Every structure is written in C-alpha cells, then in structure tokens.
Amino acid sequence: MRRQLPLAICFVMGISMVVQFFIPHRVSQEFYRTILDWYRIVFAFSLVLGTGTLIKVHWAKISKKSKGWQYSIITIGGLVFMLTVGFITGIQEGTLFMKVFEFVEVPLEATMFSLLAFYIASAAYRAFRARTVEATLLLIAAVVLMLGRIPFGYYLWHKIPGIAEWILTNPNMAAKRGIVIGVGLGMISTALKIILGIERSYIGGGK
Amino acid sequence: MNLEKLMRIDRRLIFLLIALAVIFPLLFPIGLPTHLSKPVQDTFNAVDSIPPDGPPLMLSIDYDPAAMPELYPMTLAILRHCFSRNIRVLILTLHRAGPGIGEMATTRIAKEYGKKEGEDYVYLGFKPGFGAVILRMGEDIHGAFLTDYYNRPIGEIPMMREIHNYDDIPLVICLSAAAIPELWMMYAGSRYHQTIAAGVTAVSAADYYPFLQTDQLVGLIGGLKGASEYEKLVNELEERLGVDKKRKESLSKEEYEKLQVSHSKASAGMDSQSIAHLVIIAFIVIGNVAYFAQRRKKR
Numbered sequence: 001m002r003r004q005l006p007l008a009i010c011f012v013m014g015i016s017m018v019v020q021f022f023i024p025h026r027v028s029q030e031f032y033r034t035i036l037d038w039y040r041i042v043f044a045f046s047l048v049l050g051t052g053t054l055i056k057v058h059w060a061k062i063s064k065k066s067k068g069w070q071y072s073i074i075t076i077g078g079l080v081f082m083l084t085v086g087f088i089t090g091i092q093e094g095t096l097f098m099k100v101f102e103f104v105e106v107p108l109e110a111t112m113f114s115l116l117a118f119y120i121a122s123a124a125y126r127a128f129r130a131r132t133v134e135a136t137l138l139l140i141a142a143v144v145l146m147l148g149r150i151p152f153g154y155y156l157w158h159k160i161p162g163i164a165e166w167i168l169t170n171p172n173m174a175a176k177r178g179i180v181i182g183v184g185l186g187m188i189s190t191a192l193k194i195i196l197g198i199e200r201s202y203i204g205g206g207k
Numbered sequence: 208m209n210l211e212k213l214m215r216i217d218r219r220l221i222f223l224l225i226a227l228a229v230i231f232p233l234l235f236p237i238g239l240p241t242h243l244s245k246p247v248q249d250t251f252n253a254v255d256s257i258p259p260d261g262p263p264l265m266l267s268i269d270y271d272p273a274a275m276p277e278l279y280p281m282t283l284a285i286l287r288h289c290f291s292r293n294i295r296v297l298i299l300t301l302h303r304a305g306p307g308i309g310e311m312a313t314t315r316i317a318k319e320y321g322k323k324e325g326e327d328y329v330y331l332g333f334k335p336g337f338g339a340v341i342l343r344m345g346e347d348i349h350g351a352f353l354t355d356y357y358n359r360p361i362g363e364i365p366m367m368r369e370i371h372n373y374d375d376i377p378l379v380i381c382l383s384a385a386a387i388p389e390l391w392m393m394y395a396g397s398r399y400h401q402t403i404a405a406g407v408t409a410v411s412a413a414d415y416y417p418f419l420q421t422d423q424l425v426g427l428i429g430g431l432k433g434a435s436e437y438e439k440l441v442n443e444l445e446e447r448l449g450v451d452k453k454r455k456e457s458l459s460k461e462e463y464e465k466l467q468v469s470h471s472k473a474s475a476g477m478d479s480q481s482i483a484h485l486v487i488i489a490f491i492v493i494g495n496v497a498y499f500a501q502r503r504k505k506r
Contacts, residue, residue: 036339036343043339044336092310092314092357109271109272117229117483118222118225122221125490128491129494129495130499139491143488146487149480150432150484152239161242165244180417
C-alpha cells in the first residue's frame with residue numbers, strides 16, 4: 001500500500017492534467033486553478049522542510065562537535081537573527097533587515113561569485129591549448145567571443161563583434177537547439193514513465 | 208625565457224594580474240564606448256512600444272545577489288526606461304533571494320523619478336513555485352498573489368484593478384542567472400502567448416540564442432555588456448526627453464554627478480571586463496606559444 005498509493009495518485013493526477021489541457025470547460029478550468037494552488041502550497045512547504053533540515057543538520061554538528069562545528073553556530077545564528085529582525089523591523093527599504101541584506105549578504109555572495117573570474121583565467125591558461133583541430137576551433141571561438149564582447153574587439157577589427165554574433169547565432173544555436181530538442185524528448189519520455197509507474201525511483205527504493 | 212617556466216606560470220601571478228585588471232579601471236575609468244547589439248536594441252524597442260500610463264510591463268527579478276554585478280544594472284536601466292516614459296511596472300520575483308534586490312531597485316528608482324507605489328508601479332514580492340506561479344498568473348494574478356510585498360491586499364491597489372492576467376501585460380522581462388527564462392517561455396509564452404524578453408548573465412546568454420530566432424524571446428540582454436548597451440540607450444532617451452536636463456537643473460552639482468555615476472554602473476564595469484578579457488587572452492596566447500615551442504623542441 002505504501003508504494004501503490006503514491007503510484008496511483010501520480011497516475012490519476014498525471015492523466016487528469018493531460019486531459020484537462022484539452023477541455024476548456026469552466027469546471028476543468030477551476031480544477032486546473034485548484035491544482036496550481038495546491039502545487040504552490042506543497043512547494044512552499046518544501047521551503048519549510050529545507051529550513052528544518054538545515055537546522056537539524058547543523059544542530060547535530062554542534063551537539064557532536066564535528067569538524068567545523070563553529071561554522072554551524074554562525075549558520076543557525078544568522079538564520080535566527082534574520083528571522084527575528086525581519087519580524088521586528090519589517091523588510092522594507094531602510095530597515096535593519098535590508099541593511100544586513102545589502103551590506104552583508106550582497107557583498108558575500110558577490111565575492112563568492114567573483115572568485116570564478118580568477119579560476120576561469122587560470123583554467124583558460126592551462127586548458128586552452130591547440131592540441132587538436134577541435135581544441136583549436138574551441139580556442140578560436142573563445143578568443144573571438146571574448147574580443148567580441150568588449151569594445152576593444154571593435155577597435156582591433158570592426159568586424160569582430162559581428163563574427164562573435166555569428167558564432168552565437170549559427171554554430172552555437174545549431175548545437176544548442178539539438179540539445180534542447182533532445183532534452184525535451186527526454187522530459188516527455190521521463191514524464192510518461194513516471195505517470196505510468198515505470199519510473200519509480202522518486203518514491204525511494206525503486207528499480 | 209625558459210619554456211618550462213612559461214608553461215607553468217604560478218597561478219598566484221595570474222590571480223594577481225586579473226585582480227589588477229579589474230581594480231585599476233574601476234579606480235581610473237577609461238570610458239570605453241559601447242556598441243549596440245540587435246538583441247538589446249530589440250528589448251529596448253519592445254519596452255519603448257508600451258504606451259505611457261497604459262498596461263504595465265511585468266519585470267521578474269529572478270536572481271540572487273551573486274548575479275547582481277551583471278543583472279542589477281540591467282534592472283535599474285529597465286526601471287529608469289519605464290519611469291522616464293511613464294510606463295507602469297509590475298515587479299515580482301520567483302527566486303527566494305530576489306525580494307531584497309527587488310525592494311532595493313524599485314524603491315530607489317521610484318524615489319528618483321517621483322513615482323507612486325500602487326499607481327505607477329506595484330511590487331508583488333516573492334512567491335514560491337516557479338512554473339506554478341507563472342501558470343497561475345496566466346489564469347488570475349490576483350489568485351497567485353493575494354497581497355503585495357508590503358502586505359497590502361492586491362484588490363485594494365489602484366493599479367491592480369485593471370490587471371487580471373497576461374492579457375493585460377504587453378511584455379514580461381525575466382532577469383535571471385538560472386534557467387527561469389525557459390520557464391517563462393514554456394508556461395507564459397507557449398500556453399498564454401505572452402511576449403517575453405530576458406536579461407541573463409554573460410555565461411548563460413549563449414543558451415538563449417535559439418529562442419531569439421524562433422521569436423519565443425523578443426529580446427535578450429546578455430551580461431554586463433548588454434546592461435551597458437541598455438544603459439546607453441536609456442541615457443540617450445533621457446537626453447532626448449529632457450529628463451536629464453530637468454534633473455541637472457533641480458539637483459546640486461554633486462548630487463547630479465553622483466546620479467550620473469549610478470546611471471553608468473554597467474558602462475564603468477565594462478572597462479574592467481575589457482581589460483580582464485585582454486589579460487585572459489594574453490595568457491592563452493602565452494600558454495600556446497610555449498606549448499608549440501616546446502613541442503617543436505621535442506621533435
């Protein structure tokens with residue numbers, strides 16, 4: 001029963017939504033709206049579940065004094081602090097909540113992301129070697145695109161931005177479109193397998 | 208120079224040069240000119256075609272602070288474009304880290320242009336559920352968002368009385384560092400025939416070119432370069448409309464100069480990006496020269 005019930009719910013709901021799409025009747029539309037509201041409520045609960053898991057994991061780390069447990073205190077402390085400040089001061093511009101967001105979270109996240117530039121530079125120097133024809137093509141495309149995305153490229157040769165745009169709108173687009181169509185077909189087949197109960201890994205322990 | 212050394216430049220040196228390439232142009236701006244690309248011009252035209260005080264532009268701020276250096280200047284430029292032409296804006300976010308960014312951008316630009324919340328713009332805030340929220344808004348925005356960011360019931364907001372679903376929205380712009388524009392295209396675009404444009408980070412811009420060709424996207428702003436192009440178009444528009452002249456007359460010289468700096472954030476960042484790109488290209492060339500010289504030597 002523990003396996004059959006979720007599979008039955010999945011089958012009924014999957015088929016209902018497919019059928020509903022082709023029925024423009026008022027009842028069908030109302031059913032669709034209700035399901036969308038349910039979906040959003042379930043999704044909101046996933047955020048609650050995520051927060052709960054975060055607290056549970058870090059609390060366990062603190063209790064056991066696992067490696068790096070001090071960071072867990074900061075994580076839970078930050079969570080409680082922002083929650084409290086948000087409830088007390090509100091979340092509008094000018095409040096303490098927004099100040100912490102602007103002057104702590106924004107610079108921290110931007111710093112983490114900006115580290116990528118350093119790694120990209122180092123990786124480009126080490127990996128972009130014209131060892132084969134394919135690697136050479138990749139290298140040329142990368143250099144042209146890098147030049148095409150900056151004003152210097154235009155001054156070097158006024159046609160470079162145009163060539164960069166051509167790379168994006170032709171070879172890149174052809175490859176990307178193939179991938180997108182492949183992914184789309186994969187999504188349809190996976191959805192069908194889930195609705196029909198062939199793919200059961202989402203309920204755990206499936207084949 | 209020893210080829211071995213050239214092949215194995217210490218990465219700390221690379222990091223140092225990249226840091227200098229980024230920092231110096233920020234401290235001493237070069238002021239490199241911006242050249243317009245078609246996808247950005249198309250986005251600008253799509254926004255510009257919305258009639259003043261008519262149906263609003265929907266701006267979905269679907270990114271977190273990590274993507275702010277690229278996407279925040281776009282957000283500001285689009286809001287400035289709308290407010291300088293009296294186009295109303297409906298702002299929301301589907302990303303859990305987006306509400307703060309939306310509040311910062313909206314409040315500041317609205318204040319600068321003297322726009323009223325609830326009449327000239329509405330900030331709906333965050334709703335979890337990505338695709339489900341997009342689909343629900345296609346049926347009824349009032350059902351998807353019961354209150355706005357400030358907890359005011361949607362039905363009580365004057366601007367929202369005329370807005371019910373995508374039929375009342377001429378254009379949606381999704382600003383995202385992830386695949387959220389694809390959700391907008393799949394759900395709002397395919398099911399409700401909504402016109403959509405996107406603003407994305409440079410690294411993901413290449414992914415969206417197929418959708419430009421199929422008109423699933425009417426425009427695309429890619430990375431900091433796209434933001435600087437949009438910024439340039441808005442600055443030119445404000446000059447044409449006399450907004451800039453009025454601002455110059457009403458503000459002190461210091462205040463005006465401060466605003467000018469904030470209105471050229473993306474363009475200033477392009478100086479750093481340009482030098483950093485050149486440094487990376489130089490390293491790629493050095494690496495390859497050393498590689499080929501060493502290979503020839505081995506033969």
